[in-house]
Amino acid sequence: MAPSPPQLGEVVRIRATYTQEFFEGLGQRSFPQPYLAEVAALPVELAKLVLEQATIAPPAGEDATARHARERQLKRYGFLLEHVHRVAEFLESSEVLAIPASIAVFLSETVQRLIPDGKLVLRADTEFNYSFDPLAESINEPLEASGLGVSLPTPLGLFKFPAACRDDSLLHAILAHEVGHFLDQFHGLSQAVFDRAGDAVLRTVESELHSALNSNDAQVDAALQLLFEWVGELVSDLSGVHLLGPAFALAMREFFEFENDPTQGESHPPTLMRLDLIHMELQHLKWIEQVMEPRGIWPDVPALAPPVILTGSSSEERIIEAVHQQVMKYLDACREIVRELFHGQSFSGSAFTPVESALADLLTNHLPPAESVRSDGSSIGYSPECIINACWIFWATGADGWKAAGYSDYDKRALLGRLMLKALEITRIRTRLG
């Protein structure tokens, strides 16, 4: 006798059970840290809800319409489990503590300052890049469609960092940009930028895009999508400046050193446009003197001037060039929206400047820049942002005196990273227990 076809409800029940067991096991096996066990518990709750729903027996005498509606709902549950599975894949390979704990804790506390109950998960990636994974956002759509009446109980920020740089603590200042993406997602900053600029600007933009792209609707749509993504990147850069100040700018500059053409955008806005926007925001916040030359190896290249659209270029290039022209119309709104979000919460440059030399003295003497002893026996502690900035500026300004101690560059960088980590740890202990 031929086997009967599997019933949709049974399939969903089986998948939900396996999903629940997998995440429960994951919490035990991969994440001995209470923090990650807590994150892994979220999908367990979702799987349990799906299981409860899928276990409800069909009513007796169910007609064809009701059965069809029920089956459609079961398919939504199955779809939801697929998304949960993608989160599993991320968590399974996540290494929140591959980035040393004091950085992870600093980032986590930074996120929670701006996103109540927000949690971040970090994962090493083979690609040499820092990125924000929108997976958590994509899980909310099927959640809404499933009609379970729940959403992820905790905003989840999934970040990737280059695996080979896991111990390069200074470079992780770039994660402030990824935190910016999380803020954008949670607070809807990009949309707020477009709303702030207004319909009149949008109409002009659309009209100019039509004109630049010869009224090719598909290309105009692609350009509008890219414009929205670029605004998201610029808003995240500006958030990075407000979160970490000069350290963020210096880390970004270093990361961009290998750009082939810093004037050309692609999935991201042109590097020089980003650096100049960062520079202008640093000026606004009165932190620019610590960064000196924020444009790195391209001091003489004009960046904010929009390019001329070349008629002979490919459609992709024409879209990018058109977007480059239009995004300029949103720069002021980007600044306004981010400044409003950080109103009164930006990293305080005025608190940093008077202690900068004391912190440099500590670093010169191979001491974590966490606390200075005064002559009366009292000690001064420093904020995490001060510590990260002290280390970056010490590094970027040449770290005088270190060469005399016989360290090669790699050793100096590694030592500086260790001193920064220890200082962040000490500061956290002082703040909580001191």
Add this chain to the structure above:
Amino acid sequence: MSVVSRARLVKLLFNTTSFSERLVVMPIIDPARQISDGSVDVRLGSYFIVTRSARVGGLNPFDPQAILSSYQERLYVPYGWPLWIHPGTFVLGVTLEYLRLPQSLYADVTTRSSWARVGLNIASAVAVHPGFVGCLTLELVNAGNTPVAIYPGARIGQLVFHDVPDAAPAESSKKYAAQIWPQFARLSGESEELEKWKHL
């Protein structure tokens, strides 16, 4: 060498602004409890190295081909959470405190008696030389016959300080300098020295 008094320790820790003369123990969360005559209590840090014994038949630290880090695994335990050490087990830990000794001081690191009485020994290599900079690697062994839970943040050891008479400014060894994690052994670098002994 004489043991340093509490009053002098306080002066060296908190009332000495010259970097070269200052004793650094960072952070000291509870000075009244941590500093006593001759000694400063130190706490257990969060990072450990445990041995993956199933992967190797034995350990020959002088084998130049041996990569000690492949036998050993770094482990992070959050503050306030336990790490269980089973009887006879050896684990490398680290002090929470970052230290720097001036040239005029030498220290011994020892287990606090309360922990020693549950079978724990935290240090076999007890000497901390003048000029040492960094967190101390601790060699943790459960010498008792019952598993013992240790907790990052717990006051587990003490540094007993001694004056070094006629201290000369000397370049301290950089082998383990300014570390904040427990360090894998680096004995393989000394295998050349051992080679000479074969010719005796």
